[in-house]
Amino acid sequence: MKVLHVNAGLEVGGGLTHIVNLLTEAKKEGEDFTLLCLAEGPVAQAAREAGLRVAVLGINSRYDVASLGKLAAFINDGNYDIVHTHGARANLFLALIRRKLGAKWCVTVHSDPYLDFAGRGMLGKLFTAANLYALRKSDCVFAVTKNFANLLVHKAHVNQNKVHVIYNGIFFHRDSEIPAKYPEATFNIINVARVEKVKGQDLLLRALKNLDNANVHLYIAGDGSQMAALKDLVQKLDLGPQVTFQGFMTQKQLQNLYRRMDLAVLTSYSESFPLVLLEACDNLVPLLSTAVGDIEMMIPDQDSGFIAKIGNLTSITTALHQAVATPKNELEEMAIREKAYITEHFSVANQLEAIIQEYQAVIKR
Template identity: 55%
Template sequence: MRILHINAGLEQGGGLFHIVNLLKVARLEQQDFTLLTFADGPVAAEARKVGAKVDVLGIDSRYDLRLLQKLKRYINKGNFDIVHTHGARANLFMSMISGQIPAKWVITVHSDPTKDFGGRGFVGRVFTKLNLRSLRKADRLLAVTKNFKNLLVQQVQVDPAHISVIYNGIFFDQDEKKQLQHAGFNIINVARMEPIKGQMLLLQALSELKLADLKLHFVGDGSALQELKEYVKAHGMNENVVFHGFLPQSAINDLYQTMDLAVLTSYSESFPLVLLEAANAEVPILSTNVGDIEKMIPDEQHGFVASIGDGGSIKNAILKAYSIHQEQPSTLNEMAQIEKSYLSANFSMVQQLNSIESIYRVLLNN
């Protein structure tokens, strides 16, 4: 099978790592996968690092319709069996030429498509409608959670027979991680600084807790960054909060060595890769009850779960982890090891690749 993955190329979050990890495991398993991006940005750069085959169309404008002819020629000349798109812009352009190419079309739905353009006014509403229309035209949708499948059926009116649930995976290390000695209780939040990620709830919870030896590390950039910084300053939290900005994964892995808890306080998520990565680093995890998080944190032995949008619930979950750390820190270490063992057995990249390839074969009747 010749498989082409398409992305606009400017992803910097979980979508980027999903695409790059899939290309990496396909190369290791000697599968014929190619990445095509519209711009030569971070996705193409990271894909090259893992040895993936990468091509760039080189379009200057985000919505330059001259791309359509280039895209159609590239796909048909390459004789690809499957075209697999990631992201609203890739979906939109593919939907406009799908009737002119023989390849089957697959979309991975990485996030809630009804919220992808939230807060962008009229333009956001237009692009939301266009993206939803694209989702209905594809031959198969891959939803990264059962919740997303249900949403696609109920709100986007996609035939459930055209949707498969494929959970995200990562490359898990088998070696035991060594946590570096450090003072206090360190929390890390790796996410885009956007309202949907709920970082303001996290700050409000910490402001109410007033734990002098607790330090929060934010990793990421986004539209809410300035508002979060202003809140920290206004509430006298400068000594307790560090903004690192966007960091490469290697730098995040270094940070994990001094972290006691990885926290995600989102209002909406799929199957968050950042928590898999924290678990791989043997950092205990705490998440709001988003997506199919019960698959990742099945019980209290594996981590902490708080209610979505509930600052009090988030505060109580953090306080519980903090109290365990103060009274019996080895318990948190054991929790992290249990979680890593469970996740590595169930959500590896090889398992994810095999599941996706089985869908390809069904579409091609192989």
């Protein structure tokens, strides 16, 4: 079975990690997977560094419809059985050439399609409508949470027989491969996320202010359009000594920072199945998250982590207070339990196996 994964190529967050991890596992298992990026960028670079088979089509604009024939020829000449797209731009391009292809077409929905272009006015509404149109035209849709699956079926009106929930996974390290923890006097919190409104870092800063504990230090690892606004908020809340903006960090840099962390926090309004929490868990850092992206599947009980209500400052403050008040040795035990659970349920190997089963079913249909 020949499979072509297609992405615009400009992802820098969880989408990039998802694609590269999945194709890395497929290579290890001897599967015939290829990655095609519409444009040169971070995805192609990361795929090459991982030793994957990757091609770049050279489409440098989402409006470059003249290259659709080039895309169709690449797919048909390659005799692919499955084309698997990731992201709105790749989805739309496939929808426009669908009738010219001999391959079956699958899509992974990494995020809420109604929020992907929020705040972009009429153009955003057009992009949203185009993406939803594409999802309805595909042969198979992989939703990374039950919430997304329900949204696609009941709001976007995608045929429910096409929609399948397959959770994200990562490669887990043996505990002996994780750098030893570096104990510090402060209680250190890390937030790894794009600095955008949907990630709710403003709520995290306000919760930190409400906590009123000078011994707690927050590290924000990420970059984005809200950086200036968040720095202004830090000054307004008089939190300067307690907050460090790390900017974008590589996985190697993050792993080194994790060894100093007591808690990983995500206060987003919307998420898929957040890989950043899986990665923190792999590094034996306890988790606190708002109730996004089927998080109860990742944090199944109070012994596994902390869950707060979405967009609720009081709930986030309470959960943060509970975590900070927990003795560090108990947090360490929590992280060990959580990693054992996560490793069993959310590996890339499990993810790949489930996806291949659906590929085979789509081909039979």
